[in-house]
Amino acid sequence: MFKKIILAAALMVGALAYGFRPQPQLGNDKYQYPHHINIAWESAPATSQSVNWRTHELQKESFVEYLEATASPFFADQVQRIRAESDAHPADDGVWNYHSVNITGLQPNTLYSYRVGNGNFWSEWSEFRTASGDPEETxxxxxxxxxxxxxxxxxxxxxxxxxxxxxxxxxxxxxxxxxxxxxxxxxxxxxxxxxxxxxxxxxxxxxxxxxxxxxxxxxxxxxxxxxxxxxxxxxxxxxxxxxxxxxxxxxxxxxxxxxxxxxxxxxxxxxxxxxxxxxxxxxxxxxxxxxxxxxxxxxxxxxxxxxxxxxxxxxxxxxxxxxxxxxxxxxxxxxxxxxxxxxxxxxxxxxxxxxxxxxxxxxxxxxxxxxxxxxxxxxxxxxxxxxxxxxxxxxxxxxxxxAGGDLQYTVHPDLHAESLLPPASFEERYDAELVESWDADLKNYLSKKSTDK
Ligand SMILES: [Fe+2]
Ligand SMILES: [Fe+2]
The missing domain is CATH 3.60.21.10 (Metallo-dependent phosphatases)
Known part of the structure; x- marks a missing residue:
């Protein structure tokens, strides 16, 4: 979802701050297809699904199409369509249209198919399952x-x-x-x-x-x-x-x-x-x-x-x-x-x-x-x-x-030895004092652990 209040300023600042570069040219089909697609939640996971994606600036209008998933691929007549909220955003790699939809009114624990796009440029159909809402479910x-x-x-x-x-x-x-x-x-x-x-x-x-x-x-x-x-x-x-x-x-x-x-x-x-x-x-x-x-x-x-x-x-x-x-x-x-x-x-x-x-x-x-x-x-x-x-x-x-409702933590008893070796770049990236004290600190940590056992 877009933060409208920042839009006007961000359009200018974004373009200037990141050094505006020309967008991919018309005919570069790859960028006209929806990409950066992700699903999340804006509202209840049992009855809704939010979807975000971006397209080339030329794709000003974009849609979500969705339906309850079917094994049959012949589902065209069951598809529902929602027009996305869309906004242009100039970035370091061009101007993109970003699109978002919050699909609501879904059934719990139900598999849905959806795709996003418009005209000749659609994503593949993908599936998501709504939450069951069942508090007993593992x-x-x-x-x-x-x-x-x-x-x-x-x-x-x-x-x-x-x-x-x-x-x-x-x-x-x-x-x-x-x-x-x-x-x-x-x-x-x-x-x-x-x-x-x-x-x-x-x-x-x-x-x-x-x-x-x-x-x-x-x-x-x-x-x-x-x-x-x-x-x-x-x-x-x-x-x-x-x-x-x-x-x-x-x-x-x-x-x-x-x-x-x-x-x-x-x-x-x-x-x-x-x-x-x-x-x-x-x-x-x-x-x-x-x-x-x-x-x-x-x-x-x-x-x-x-x-x-x-x-x-x-x-x-x-x-x-x-x-x-x-x-x-x-x-x-x-x-x-x-x-x-x-x-x-x-x-x-x-x-x-x-x-x-x-x-x-x-x-x-x-x-x-x-x-x-x-x-x-x-x-x-x-x-x-x-x-x-x-x-x-x-x-x-x-x-x-x-029984009293207090939290209990049970740590698995057979965990293997810890991986404590510092990263390869340790000696170059850290102050000498932090490097020199490493061995003593490690020894203390390990001895404290064996005492705690
Ligand atoms: Fe980080
Ligand atoms: Fe961080």
Missing amino acids: FSFLYFGDVQRDIFSLGSRTIRQAVLAQPDAKFLLFGGDLVHRGGLNKENWNEFFPTGGWIFQNYPMLSTPGNHEHLNAKSGIDMSEHWYYNFTFPRNGPEGHEEETFYVDYNNIRVISLNLNRYRYPEDRAAILAWTEERLKEFKGDWVFITHHHAMDASARNRKPGIRFPEFKALYEKYQVPLVLTGHEHLYARGRIDHPSPMYVVSVAGPFQNAIQFGDWIERAGTSLQLYQEIEVSPEAVHYVAKTVVGEVYDEFTISRD
Whole structure:
């Protein structure tokens, strides 16, 4: 969905900032076909499906056609059509028309076929299944930390392997930093979408924004307009935070995305905090999953340690949030921070890796690994498995509740040794002091672990 208020300014600024280049010429059919197609949710997963795509600027009008899926290919007379909301967007690789539709009024647990396009230029037909809405159903979803760099070359394999390992996953959840420069298509969104390919057309995806989806990755302000053009996420966040801070209820779970890149601005922080508390207080389902991009405690070796969002940490503890899924550190770290809950997870899907800073809170760590998470949910339990890109189980635990309703975490007893070797570039990228203290820190971490056992 597009943020109308930013449109006029963004059209100018976008063209100037990125050095406008001529669009592909008429006759270049490839670009007239819809591409960067992805499905997500703006509203209830049992009865709706949002669809986004882009076309060449010449394709000003575009449509979604859909129907309840049939085995027969002779379904032309059953197709319904919705005209997309469409907007031109000048970017570093040309002017594109971005299109979005939120299909509503669908039946729960039903397979639909859809395609997007117009005239002679249509996507292939793809399928999606609406949520059952049944709170008793056991299902799973997939989580991915930062993809960000070498997206096509190396990030892609994590997404493919995750879906091959868990083809029944109901949706994909990303922890932000999908790309390195959120304001650029070249080497960024133009790699991210082909990376997902047909997967993004068949599996709904949700994401919280990373700092790299902002024009200034360091400031956490100025979200790139590509975010709103590329995706259609819920608009149920605090006013002015739509499609950044939002929640989706899928059967018995609530997934909450918080754009805590805005945390440093007191008004934004207060608005997100108050909104989050309301969402936690009102929720009557079984499990809440919160995702925000930055980890609660910095765990990359070259970052200043400390709790980043103390008010949110207190809120998660008060409402017994079971699991918080984050990224940004470019490594794996998992544990609880001075409190029985929540379990914090920091993960990374792409190839860029950092060396670990062994914070006291870390129960399991890893680096020089591409990872994804399979999270299976039932009314009784959450079964969390972190797998490497080659399918090995790297971490595993179960969350349940005791008779009093308190959260219980059971970590798999036979996890193999952690991959703690720093990335190949460690010595060039880090200050000498951080490199020299590595051996002693590692030794302390391992000895503390063996004492804890
Ligand atoms: Fe990142
Ligand atoms: Fe980041």
